[in-house]
Amino acid sequence: MTRTLVVTNDFPPRQGGIQTFVAALLDRRPPDSLVVLASRSPGWERYDAALPYRVVRQRTPVLLPTPATARAAVRLAAEHRCDTAFFGAAAPLGLLAPGLRAAGVWHLVGATHGHETGWVALPGARQVMRRIAGGLDVLTYISDYTRSRLEPALGGRTRLAQLSPGVDVDRFTPAADCVPVRRRHGLGEGPVVVCVSRLVPRKGQDVLVAGWPRVLDRHPGARLLLVGGGPDEARLRRSVAAAGLGSSVVFAGPVAPAHLPAYYAAGDVFAMPCRTRRGGLDVEGLGMVYLEAAACGLPVVAGTSGGAPEAVRDGETGTVVGDPRSPEAVSAAVTALLDDPARARAMGAAGRAWVEQRWSWTTIADTFAGLLEP
Structure with a gap:
C-alpha cells in the first residue's frame, strides 16, 4: 500500500x-x-x-x-x-x-x-x-x-x-433545512438571493449591492443574504446604509462549514459576480461556491474571473455575466431568474445533476488516488 x-x-x-x-x-x-x-x-x-x-x-x-x-x-x-x-x-x-x-x-x-x-x-x-x-x-x-x-x-x-475540488453531494442538497436560517435572519416569504464568499472586492458583493435597487423595483419583498466576513464588510455596510437598503440586505457573517448547506438552501438564486483585479494577479481559480450552490438546487449568477465560467454551464445551470463590474448587467441577470421561477428551478435541477456527475468527491477521490498511485 x-x-x-x-x-x-x-x-x-x-x-x-x-x-x-x-x-x-x-x-x-x-x-x-x-x-x-x-x-x-x-x-x-x-x-x-x-x-x-x-x-x-x-x-x-x-x-x-x-x-x-x-x-x-x-x-x-x-x-x-x-x-x-x-x-x-x-x-x-x-x-x-x-x-x-x-x-x-x-x-x-x-x-x-x-x-x-x-x-x-x-x-x-x-x-x-x-x-x-x-x-x-x-x-x-x-x-x-x-x-x-x-x-x-x-x-x-x-x-x-x-x-479540482469536489462537492459533498450528501451534505450540499436541496433537502437541506433552511427554515431556521430564514427565521434567524428575518428573510420573510419573499425571494432570497444568496452570496456565500469572503467579503473582498474581487467577489463582487459591492456590485450586487449597487444593483440591488433595480432588483427591488421588480421584487420589493426580495432579500440579499451576504454570507461571510472579510475586510470589505465596513465599506459594504456603508453602501447599504447610504442607499437605504438596510431592511433588504442581510449580513449573516462567517458561517461554520457544517451550516453552509442550510444557507445555500435558504436562497432562490445564488449570485457572486466575481471579477479579475490588479492586472490579473487577483483572480478566481474556479469558484467552488457555484458548484455547492448548484448541488443545493440553485441557479447561479457568476462573473467572468479566471476559471469561474468553468463552474457554470451558461444558460443551463446559470448565467455568466459578461461584465461583472456592471450593476445593471448583474441585476438584470438576477432579476431574469426571479421573474421566471420555473426556469430558475429547471436550472437548479440541471446544476444538481451536473455536480453529481462531474464534481462529486467520489469522482475527485478516484482522480487523487490515481495521482498518488501511478
Whole structure:
C-alpha cells in the first residue's frame, strides 16, 4: 500500500477553500496510508484528536519551507516509510521536494489552486514556481484557466494533471433545512438571493449591492443574504446604509462549514459576480461556491474571473455575466431568474445533476488516488 506524507500549511481547523479541499481529499484515503505535517491554528488539538490518521503540528502558525520544516518532513517520511508525498499547496512548500526525494520518497505531487497564477505573472515568483515544478513528478491544477496560466511559465518541467475540488453531494442538497436560517435572519416569504464568499472586492458583493435597487423595483419583498466576513464588510455596510437598503440586505457573517448547506438552501438564486483585479494577479481559480450552490438546487449568477465560467454551464445551470463590474448587467441577470421561477428551478435541477456527475468527491477521490498511485 502506498503511504503518503502530506505537507500542508492549509489544514483545518483553520477555515478556507484550500483547507477544505485538502481535508476532503484525505478523508477519502485509507487512514493508515497517511501522515500529515501541518501548522498550528486555534483548536488544532481537539480537531486532530478526532482524525483517524496521524497529524504532526510544527510549532508555528505558518508552515514554510525552512530547514526545521525540511528536517521534520524527512524524519516523518522515514519513520512512516512514506513512498509518496503530497503538498497541499505547492507554492512554496514544494521547495522541500528535492530533500524528500533524496531521503527516499520516490513520487511527489503538488497541488495548485488560484494564487499560483499570480506567482507565474511575476518574474521572481515565476522562477520559484519553476524550481518547485522541477522537483515534482506531478503538479495539479484546478481549472483549464489555471492550467493556461501555469503551463507556458513552467516550460514542461513536470507533468500537469487536473485535480479540482469536489462537492459533498450528501451534505450540499436541496433537502437541506433552511427554515431556521430564514427565521434567524428575518428573510420573510419573499425571494432570497444568496452570496456565500469572503467579503473582498474581487467577489463582487459591492456590485450586487449597487444593483440591488433595480432588483427591488421588480421584487420589493426580495432579500440579499451576504454570507461571510472579510475586510470589505465596513465599506459594504456603508453602501447599504447610504442607499437605504438596510431592511433588504442581510449580513449573516462567517458561517461554520457544517451550516453552509442550510444557507445555500435558504436562497432562490445564488449570485457572486466575481471579477479579475490588479492586472490579473487577483483572480478566481474556479469558484467552488457555484458548484455547492448548484448541488443545493440553485441557479447561479457568476462573473467572468479566471476559471469561474468553468463552474457554470451558461444558460443551463446559470448565467455568466459578461461584465461583472456592471450593476445593471448583474441585476438584470438576477432579476431574469426571479421573474421566471420555473426556469430558475429547471436550472437548479440541471446544476444538481451536473455536480453529481462531474464534481462529486467520489469522482475527485478516484482522480487523487490515481495521482498518488501511478
